[in-house]
Amino acid sequence: xxxxxxxxxxxxxxxxxxxxxxxxxxxxxxxxxxxxxxxxxxxxxxxxxxxxxxxxxxxxxxxxxxxxxxxxxxxxxxxxxxxxxxxxxxxxxxxxxxxxxxxxxxxxxxxxxxxxxxxxxxxxxxxxxxxxxxxxxxxxxxxxxxxxxxxxxxxxxxxxxxxxxxxxxxxxxxxxxxxxxxxxxxxxxxxxxxxxxxxxxxxxxxxxxxxxxxxxxxxxxxxxxxxxxxxxxxxxxxxxxxxxxxxxxxxxxxxxxxxxxxxxxxxxxxxxxxxxxxxxxxxxxxxxxxxxxxxxxxxxxxxxxxxxxxxxxxxxxxxxxxxxxxxxxxxxxxxxxxxxxxxxxxxxxxxxxxxxxxxxxxxxxxxxxxxxxxxxxxxxxxxxxxxxxxxxxxxxxxxxxxxxxxxxxxxxxxxxxxxxxxxxxxxxxxxxxxxxxxxxxxxxxxxxxxxxxxxxxxxxxxxxxxxxxxxxxxxxxxxxxxxxxxxxxxxxxxxxxxxxxxxxxxxxxxxxxxxxxxxxxxxxxxxxxxxxxxxxxxxxxxxxxxxxxxxxxxxxxxxxxxxxxxxxxxxxxxxxxxxxxxxxxxxxxxxxxxxxxxxxxxxxxxxxxxxxxxxxxxxxxxxxxxxxxxxxxxxxx
Amino acid sequence: xxxxxxxxxxxxxxxxxxxxxxxxxxxxxxxxxxxxxxxxxxxxxxxxxxxxxxxxxxxxxxxxxxxxxxxxxxxxxxxxxxxxxxxxxxxxxxxxxxxxxxxxxxxxxxxxxxxxxxxxxxxxxxxxxxxxxxxxxxxxxxxxxxxxxxxxxxxxxxxxxxxxxxxxxxxxxxxxxxxxxxxxxxxxxxxxxxxxxxxxxxxxxxxxxxxxxxxxxxxxxxxxxxxxx
Numbered sequence: 001x002x003x004x005x006x007x008x009x010x011x012x013x014x015x016x017x018x019x020x021x022x023x024x025x026x027x028x029x030x031x032x033x034x035x036x037x038x039x040x041x042x043x044x045x046x047x048x049x050x051x052x053x054x055x056x057x058x059x060x061x062x063x064x065x066x067x068x069x070x071x072x073x074x075x076x077x078x079x080x081x082x083x084x085x086x087x088x089x090x091x092x093x094x095x096x097x098x099x100x101x102x103x104x105x106x107x108x109x110x111x112x113x114x115x116x117x118x119x120x121x122x123x124x125x126x127x128x129x130x131x132x133x134x135x136x137x138x139x140x141x142x143x144x145x146x147x148x149x150x151x152x153x154x155x156x157x158x159x160x161x162x163x164x165x166x167x168x169x170x171x172x173x174x175x176x177x178x179x180x181x182x183x184x185x186x187x188x189x190x191x192x193x194x195x196x197x198x199x200x201x202x203x204x205x206x207x208x209x210x211x212x213x214x215x216x217x218x219x220x221x222x223x224x225x226x227x228x229x230x231x232x233x234x235x236x237x238x239x240x241x242x243x244x245x246x247x248x249x250x251x252x253x254x255x256x257x258x259x260x261x262x263x264x265x266x267x268x269x270x271x272x273x274x275x276x277x278x279x280x281x282x283x284x285x286x287x288x289x290x291x292x293x294x295x296x297x298x299x300x301x302x303x304x305x306x307x308x309x310x311x312x313x314x315x316x317x318x319x320x321x322x323x324x325x326x327x328x329x330x331x332x333x334x335x336x337x338x339x340x341x342x343x344x345x346x347x348x349x350x351x352x353x354x355x356x357x358x359x360x361x362x363x364x365x366x367x368x369x370x371x372x373x374x375x376x377x378x379x380x381x382x383x384x385x386x387x388x389x390x391x392x393x394x395x396x397x398x399x400x401x402x403x404x405x406x407x408x409x410x411x412x413x414x415x416x417x418x419x420x421x422x423x424x425x426x427x428x429x430x431x432x433x434x435x436x437x438x439x440x441x442x443x444x445x446x447x448x449x450x451x452x453x454x455x456x457x458x459x460x461x462x463x464x465x466x467x468x469x470x471x472x473x474x475x476x477x478x479x480x481x482x483x484x485x486x487x488x489x490x491x492x493x494x495x496x497x498x499x500x501x502x503x504x505x506x507x508x509x510x511x512x513x514x515x516x517x518x519x520x521x522x523x524x525x526x527x528x529x530x531x532x533x534x535x536x537x538x539x540x541x542x543x544x545x546x547x548x549x550x551x552x553x554x555x556x557x558x559x560x561x562x563x564x565x566x567x568x569x570x571x572x573x574x575x576x577x578x579x580x581x582x583x584x585x586x587x588x589x590x591x592x593x594x595x596x597x598x599x600x601x602x603x604x605x606x607x608x609x610x611x612x613x614x615x616x617x618x619x620x621x622x623x624x625x626x627x628x629x630x631x632x633x634x635x636x637x
Numbered sequence: 638x639x640x641x642x643x644x645x646x647x648x649x650x651x652x653x654x655x656x657x658x659x660x661x662x663x664x665x666x667x668x669x670x671x672x673x674x675x676x677x678x679x680x681x682x683x684x685x686x687x688x689x690x691x692x693x694x695x696x697x698x699x700x701x702x703x704x705x706x707x708x709x710x711x712x713x714x715x716x717x718x719x720x721x722x723x724x725x726x727x728x729x730x731x732x733x734x735x736x737x738x739x740x741x742x743x744x745x746x747x748x749x750x751x752x753x754x755x756x757x758x759x760x761x762x763x764x765x766x767x768x769x770x771x772x773x774x775x776x777x778x779x780x781x782x783x784x785x786x787x788x789x790x791x792x793x794x795x796x797x798x799x800x801x802x803x804x805x806x807x808x809x810x811x812x813x814x815x816x817x818x819x820x821x822x823x824x825x826x827x828x829x830x831x832x833x834x835x836x837x838x839x840x841x842x843x844x845x846x847x848x849x850x851x852x853x854x855x856x857x858x859x860x861x862x863x864x865x866x
Contacts, residue, residue: 502766502819509821510749523818 048107048180049097054162060085073110073175076166078366082307084168086130092157093179104151105182106144107189110175110372111164112137118161119146130165133252138172139243140196143189145182167252169309175372197244203381204240207233210384213391225276229387232269238262240377253304260300260312267319267356267376268293270383271326274345277390278333285325292322313364320356327353344389348382355379443486446538450482478549481507485545489538497526497575500537501544501564508548512560515552523564526575539606540632543614546603547579547628555583555626577630585624586616603628642669644685646678646704647693647720652743656691656720659750666754675699682708686715691741693720694732702735709736709848718757730771733847739763762840769817772843776805776813803846812839
């Protein structure tokens with residue numbers, strides 16, 4: 001369904017779509033205006049005469065035969081509604097009507113339904129077989145050439161006999177006969193035929209194509225507008241085919257009922273289509289349209305089944321009436337709501353209603369002098385073009401909507417990206433703040449546990465009555481060591497294990513020199529390992545510092561060997577640090593005053609914290625000494 | 638024996654006095670001038686030649702780096718030493734690039750300070766493993782990639798990357814590597830098959846190669862004045 005929203009948002013597309021449709025409409029109007037005078041002009045042909053009356057022998061089924069003079073056009077269905085029958089017409093043609101010696105011709109219209117034509121006693125043409133309803137000659141014009149040899153030369157009138165058989169409700173009879181020079185009638189016949197055939201075929205093909213297109217659109221989009229038009233267009237095909245197809249393989253009057261039902265469907269559904277295009281669907285009117293449609297279909301069937309032509313006429317009146325009822329909505333849309341599409345519909349609808357009135361009153365009822373040519377098929381063709389215009393318009397609107405949607409989506413994606421970027425930035429900042437906070441906490445803890453506890457110990461010593469100078473010095477040095485450890489752990493190279501070890505040595509070397517201890521430095525190349533956080537560096541420094549301090553304080557050693565090796569082929573890769581001294585070795589039992597076990601326990605817990613294994617053992621059974629072995633598994637980055 | 642004239646700029650009064658005592662105690666040294674801010678020392682340096690200038694990096698009025706640069710340009714013969722606190726080695730590379738040829742740790746005892754100064758006077762150039770590692774990294778990142786585009790170089794810090802320093806020789810690289818891994822100069826010499834004094838020479842050369850100020854003073858001044866990008 002087309003909704004009000006979509007119409008509003010794509011107003012430019014609506015305006016853009018219709019000029020072409022309007023041009024097309026004007027072109028067809030112009031064509032119609034041109035055709036009408038052309039037909040009217042036929043009466044004024046110089047070399048031909050119109051037959052005005054005939055002596056007819058009429059034999060309607062179920063009624064007595066009669067012989068009388070009839071005026072042309074003669075409509076069988078008007079004289080004998082709902083009856084078939086036979087009729088023969090005797091016409092005397094004036095000898096002077098045709099130049100002597102030249103070929104003459106007869107141009108007949110609305111004659112039949114089957115017909116045999118005799119000229120001066122000679123059979124000159126048959127159209128269908130008399131009494132065989134398989135052929136309908138009345139649909140078109142018939143040109144019958146009459147050879148010059150058949151003409152009487154004696155000045156007597158030419159005798160024309162037309163025998164016809166009629167089926168009920170088939171539009172039989174004898175509409176007009178024109179007699180004259182073959183050379184002047186042939187072009188006229190050709191023009192009429194080609195107009196009639198071409199228009200009917202063009203309409204039928206257009207209806208088929210547009211009906212098929214609309215049907216396809218309906219299948220894909222399930223838009224009632226397309227479905228309605230598809231049904232309307234396809235049901236309009238039958239009537240256009242019927243206009244040019246004399247030998248329909250469906251028996252009469254069944255075919256008559258089929259054409260009538262299709263016609264009713266065509267008109268009713270076009271009325272519905274108009275409302276759908278306008279998007280004005282008052283329930284009572286929609287119900288009325290469907291009611292009228294059902295009623296006229298029923299009447300059409302009943303009319304042909306019961307041989308009651310008036311029923312179908314009633315059906316046509318109902319259809320005409322419902323079309324007229326729809327018109328105010330179209331006019332309102334065009335003049336009040338000022339909708340371009342409603343204006344176009346108003347033009348087409350008014351034309352269709354006028355054409356319908358013409359066909360109903362003149363052709364069907366024979367009022368106001370009667371007419372043989374129906375106009376409705378021409379008028380209905382406008383609706384085909386309206387649908388084409390609608391499809392074009394909707395397509396362009398859809399394209400415009402999609403590009404607008406695309407632009408909208410792109411804008412929203414950009415906005416989202418912006419938000420995401422902001423969120424990421426916020427998260428990054430938070431992580432950064434978190435990292436800074438953690439580092440700050442680490443440093444605080446470091447100072448508190450290290451320098452702080454050393455200073456507290458120092459305070460204890462100093463507040464004694466007689467502080468031991470060397471103990472004070474020892475405490476101060478330890479406090480400095482602690483502070484330097486903390487500062488070293490903040491070095492930008494703290495993630496580099498060899499540099500961490502080297503820095504440790506750089507700090508310790510003066511004290512080792514002062515104590516007369518030789519340090520053998522045997523550090524292999526170690527690849528950059530990950531992760532080697534500041535915390536790990538510090539723990540490692542602490543463990544080693546504790547080990548060195550133990551040697552300095554307790555071991556009375558003269559030599560320390562520091563061996564660091566990389567074991568990359570083990571899983572996980574491992575750094576092995578071995579610190580060996582030649583001092584007095586591990587005490588048999590922990591000393592009482594300052595338990596060495598306390599320091600070792602510290603080392604163990606630190607090793608545990610960085611996932612390393614600590615092993616402390618006597619270096620040599622005879623020579624003594626201590627070996628501290630640290631296995632630190634670490635991953636490569 | 639010539640007496641080495643020493644000038645000092647240090648904002649901490651206690652520190653100034655300690656250094657003055659240490660210098661005074663050394664018969665071969667004489668403290669010619671002691672300032673507490675950059676302006677004073679720069680004014681004094683303009684008129685008085687000096688052999689050694691001790692510079693604290695954190696001065697109240699101007700950055701110590703500026704004092705180093707200006708001293709190097711007005712008194713090229715003067716050796717500039719950075720007065721550094723423990724653990725600040727990473728920041729000293731900038732001072733070397735500005736023209737400092739050594740550093741003196743000021744947070745040791747007075748005895749440590751005296752030892753240190755004697756060591757420097759004997760031609761020793763201390764280099765901690767952290768400094769060695771820093772220098773190694775700087776040279777590796779400079780020599781590995783091709784020269785940077787001018788725009789990128791200009792946007793970087795003026796002294797760290799604007800002027801590429803002289804290339805290091807393989808021996809100098811070896812020295813830096815061994816020092817960064819914790820070996821003493823003596824051990825480095827043993828491993829390389831040279832004497833410890835040769836190692837000292839390498840170290841001094843490495844510091845000298847850092848001193849881009851020497852070679853590119855014009856460039857630096859031009860950039861400072863906005864003549865160059």
